[in-house]
Amino acid sequence: MRCEGNPFSRRGFLAAGALGGIGLSLPELLMRQAMAEQKHYDFVEAKAKSVIHVYLPGGMAQQESFDPKPYSPLEYRGEMRTIKTNTGEVFGEAVPQLAKRADKFSVIRSMTHGEAAHERGTHNMFTGYKPSPALRYPSFGAVVSHEYGPRNNLPPYVCIPNVPNEFAGTGYLPSSYGGFALGSDPAQSGFKVRDLDLAGGVDADRFMRRKEALAAVNKSFVSATAADNVGAMNTFYERAYSLLDTPAAKEAFDIDKEDAKMRDRYGRNQAGQRLLMARRLVEAGTRLVTLTYGGWDMHANITRSFKSQMPALDTALAALFDDLTERGMMDETLVMVSSEFGRTPKINNDAGRDHWPKVFSVLMAGGGIKGGMIHGASDSTAAEPEDHPVSPADLATTMYRLLGIVADKELMAPGDRPIEIVDGGKLIEPLMV
Structure with missing residues (x-):
């Protein structure tokens, strides 16, 4: 506590x-x-022990997913039909599996900010802060790593398959709190996480001698300089040694150890295997996993694009919720599905939708979040929040509270400048257990 x-x-x-x-x-x-x-x-x-942050780069359309507008004119509602959920709500037709499990998660339909550029919107949704030319803010994963550190010798912050963008980094925090990237996609045949095995010809004794020699060199460098990169590399090496020395921790990254039927259940594709890997990692001890899937910047042919990309994610998220529930992990694992913004209320001349940060949807589940709720609402054409607007700061504050982290705690930026983890965010209390 x-x-x-x-x-x-x-x-x-x-x-x-x-x-x-x-x-x-x-x-x-x-x-x-x-x-x-x-x-x-x-x-x-803390309600949640871990977070799985599913990020959909490009800006997922709220109208074709979790906030359809079936009674608006065709040029606003789009071509896709709707589907009833098991809670009586209405989602887009591309998420039938999630619709059957709507009681397991909640949807915020009133997310809003003012940044229509991909980079700036991404910054908002990875840090809880508006971009600033004066300071780079740390990502959610870096803050969690800073506040809690490793558990069971697993990296506290892992990115699947790679660090997704420049705003998923450490910001003003030391670089030692950065994310551990897998380096390749778990959906690939022969997938293997880089740097988790000893080099060829290096046995355990030789490894220990190298470790001792490197420790001596590092000690000399650290005593001679206070540079962040030197201290960060020392931390990275120590954590890597701990991981290499812990078979159970290494095994969490070996997706081939997973039951074949479970892999099939998630889907043998990027969405399925990335989400399954995330579950393996949080079960083993990783505190926050960020993964990306797809490209949602659908300026043209949005119906065809959505029907192509969403089914794999729909299946994989449904499998994740079932899997977490069956393992008794749902109440201690916070799942958050977000994007940098939504899409324009009106279909454009290329049958797509353009950038729209004024209102969009975020899905949250487990880890202290009630199931089966819709929080907030957009107006009749999904153009603006109609009630209970939620800012990125509000979302971040709520996520941190569920992890037991004080959102207005001050961390030290360069120059001994105190900066709050989140500035001005409010808890989304109706969603919290």
Whole structure:
């Protein structure tokens, strides 16, 4: 459990300064601030042990997925039909498996921000912050790695198959908190994670001698310089040694150890095998897995593109929810499916939809999230939020709270500058168990 209040936060000292005008001493100010924080937050136990963040690059259309508009004119609703869910809601026809399991997850239909460029929208959805020319913010995975570190000698933050974009990095945090990338796709024949086996001709004794020699060299470098890259490499080596020395941790990356029927159940494709690998990793101890699937920047022929890409994801997510439930992991694993923005309300002249950050949908499940709920709503043409708008900061704050991380805790940026993990986000309380 973690204390969900920071008596030394920026806003905490502002409050203390106001009280200082009535003549209280510094110890008294700090005591009152600590008591106030205790009253507001008390102790918060993490609901989720791990996160699987499924990111759909390009901007997935809300109208063809989780927020269809069947009663709007054809040029707005598009060509695709709708399907009833097991909760009585309506989804797009391309997600029949998820529609049968709508009671297992919730959908936010009122996500919103103001960034219509891919890079800027991606920054929002990986950090919870608007882009800034003055500072690069850390990704969700880097923050989780910083706050919790490794578990069971597994990397705390893993990217499948690679680090997906420049905003999935460590930002102002040391680079040692970066994501471990698999380096290849688990859907490929002969898939193998790079750097998890000893080089040819290197036995255990020789490995230990090399490890001791490198440790001596690293000690000399670290004592001579405070450069981030040197310390980061030292951390990376130590974690790599721990992984190589732990057979159970290494085995989590070996998807061939998975039952063939389970692999078939997820789907022998990118969506299926990436999600299955994510489940293996969080089950073994990884704290946050980020994976990407597909390309959702559908400026043309959106109906054909959606029908091509969505079925594999629909099958794989349904299998993931069933698998997590059967293993007793659903309540401790937070699954989040997001994209950088949505698509325009009106179909364009190329039968596609263009960028639209004003409103879009995000799916959340497990790890302290209620099932079977729709939070917020868009208007009749999916153009703007109609009620309960949710910002990237709100989403990030909620995710961190479910992990037991204090969202307004201050981390230190270069120059000893305190920066809150998330600035101004609000909990999406109706979705939380």
